Amino acid sequence: MSTARQQTLKSRINCTGIGLHSNSSVSMTLCPAPPDSGVLFRRTDLDPTIASVAARVDSVVDCRFSTTIGRGEDVCIGTIEHLMAAFAGCRVDNVLIEIDGPEVPIMDGSAAPFIFLIECAGTVAQDAPRQAIRVLKDVRVDDGERSASLCPAAEFSASFELDYDNPVIARQEYFFRFEGDSFKTDLSRARTFCLEQEVDYLRSLGLAQGGSLDNAIVVGKQGILNEGGLRHDDEFVRHKILDAVGDLYLAGGPIQGHFHGVCSGHEMNHRLLDALFEDASAWCLAPSADDQSVILEAPIAATA
Ligand SMILES: [Zn+2]
Secondary structure, three states: OOEOEEEEEOOOEEEEEEOOOOOOEEEEEEEEOOOOOOEEEEEOOOOOOOOEEEOOHHHEEEOOOOOEEEEOOOEEEEOOHHHHHHHHHOOOOEEEEEEOOOEOOOOOOOOHHHHHHHHHHOEEEEEEEOEEEEEOOOEEEEEOOEEEEEEOOOOOEEEEEEEOOOOOOOEEEEEEEOOOOHHHHHHOOOOOEEEHHHHHHHHHOOOOOOOOOOOOEEEOOOOEOOOOOOOOOOHHHHHHHHHHHHHHHHHOOOEEOEEEEEOOOHHHHHHHHHHHHHOHHHEEEEEOEOHHHHHHHHHHHHHO
């Protein structure tokens, strides 16, 4: 099995949309970036000397309802998690995101439109090995009955349990194994959601100003308000894993380990990464295996 090489985009690609919380129109361009540069956001509407923020867990400044990274008070980029999940899911290591406002466009509330953008731009292998963050021992954070944990595993996988005091969502579990295009097929189309009774509260906080049935599932007591219905029966728990995939990509590379969440969210995902990196014996950098080569090399191994 050979080591995977880092990837970036083949060409620049642009999209426009509105921010879920700010309701302002944003133009965003995804650009190729050199090896080992990681995921970097740049606010094109601000002074260029302060406008860049690396998508790393130590850049997180707010994670109450979505993940916001920033530096200082004036430079921030919000709701990055679905875009980050798309980069993780398409194995894009290095990318520069130019954005002319404070929030990534919400699109349809899932990662699917970002997957489409990445596929339109295309990806290209670079002359540098991809390093994974290999989990060496169990790491866990708790908050009452909620928890998030990482444990050693040969590849990245994620499982989640959610339990809502709402008959439409109720109790859901899901297990996700990252292989081939499984992120695209199993998770990418799952949309963000909120309870109908939460909408007024979020708006009173100045949040979700751009939220609508076009970019979120709104769950009432009897059923969902969106006319088109759900994309999966268990779309809610799939979206929670999509969020975790995006948040965990703030580690700075792919995680080689298993994530398990119980009713957790952005805040616990980031606390989990902090706990992982705080313990030097809990992780190491390790060459990432090329899962393309697993398929290519399998027949040779079988005849040897
Ligand atoms: Zn989300």
